[in-house]
Amino acid sequence: MKSLMSLFSKMTGKNNISKITHSYQYKFTAAYGVQDFPEFVGAATVDDVQVGYCDSNIKTVKPKQDWMKKLFERNPEHLEWYSQKCLGNQHVFRANIDILKRRLNLTEEGPHILQRMNGCEWDDETGEVIGFNQYGFNGEDFLALDLKTLTWIAPKSQAVLTKLLWDDEKARLEHNKHYCIYKCPDWLKNYIRHGKSFLQRTKNPSISLLQRTPSSVVSCHATGFFPGRAEMFWTKDGEEIHEDVEKGEILFNNDGTFQMSVEFNVSSVPPDGWRRYDCVFQLSGVGDDIKITLDKSVIRTNSYPPEFPAALVAGIAGGFLLLLVIAVIVLWLKKRTGFRHVDGED
Known part of the structure; x- marks a missing residue:
């Protein structure tokens, strides 16, 4: 589809x-x-x-x-x-x-x-x-x-x-x-x-930079936000960029909040240029943006892609048909x- x-x-x-x-x-x-x-x-x-x-x-x-x-x-x-x-x-x-x-x-x-x-x-x-x-x-x-x-x-x-x-x-x-x-x-x-x-409350997310290996894409992952009307993107020197960027869907969490991710392929970024890039999160109803700078010292490794829902991970153990x-x-x-x-x- x-x-x-x-x-x-x-x-x-x-x-x-x-x-x-x-x-x-x-x-x-x-x-x-x-x-x-x-x-x-x-x-x-x-x-x-x-x-x-x-x-x-x-x-x-x-x-x-x-x-x-x-x-x-x-x-x-x-x-x-x-x-x-x-x-x-x-x-x-x-x-x-x-x-x-x-x-x-x-x-x-x-x-x-x-x-x-x-x-x-x-x-x-x-x-x-x-x-x-x-x-x-x-x-x-x-x-x-x-x-x-x-x-x-x-x-x-x-x-x-x-x-x-x-x-x-x-x-x-x-x-x-x-x-x-x-x-x-x-x-x-x-x-x-x-x-x-309940519906008109606002809750800011926890934001992390995730990377599987030193050579893989860096994923900026926001979770725990509400409402589900949000935007997330990467900037260079304060300007939004689209090249080498892949945005994920907004997904549900089990507690009623939401999560989303936006990936950035950093392979062409020189080591001394990383801090020129920021991940920016915007939440409907909240005036201030949340930013996290691309910095190797704050990147965490992650066993699963951040957009991979926990429900799907559990479903794999339940069998192929259920996953299908x-x-x-x-x-x-x-x-x-x-x-x-x-x-x-x-």
Whole structure:
């Protein structure tokens, strides 16, 4: 897949990170032919913070933040809606995988992964709302709903037949449009109000320079920051540079904070010129930049690349298939192409 998780464009400068756009997302993943992985997983996020989770093993919705738990306690019908969506989508997704296996003449054994990401973004300054609904299959973009035309977009020929069939489901299309324009942003605003103290806090990261060997790239790694709207880059004599620089994605930590890395190939930098280079970190809502100078005396070695998630490291021990599932999920959710849709509810 050639590029889907911002919702979306990558942030490339200080002006971008100062803009506050809130997001509410559902992410559903159905797995077929994979051992030691739930058949169905659902998660809801607000501003990239997971607020709810369910899977086919626990068969219930679990709030992931204290403020979300309190909201569910005050509004039990809200929790019931989520529970029904989780259980209902589990059966729908399994049926859709069976249909796609036949339609695309795929092997019965698998593994096969069907995913959906839907929700909305809301700009609290302009009031602009953007809805999206996107399907991925086996790590590739499969279908997206165009809100303006209320038709599905098929990026690959294998999805055309499904597109044509779904384009005829007019009632469903209108239902999804209503969800995108009204229900999703209303719920998002409600969640922002209830979780304000948590979602609008700021936390600066711990920043380190990491290098595997004296001849490898130097990675500037920031971890523990919040919110997930941040920018990180290398400068030379105070000016941002792009040559020999590779920027990683913003990733989740288990404690609800974020991490990111930006690598710099120092092979062409003379020893006496290292201190002309700085790694700069910028966090939305915080005025001052954080800088760390390229200095051999502060570089630490690291067993794993800093962008290599700890969950993936643990997954390797669990077996190849589980790692494959995780890789497919990360591929689709982290390399989206800005392929937008709108379908909030099946």
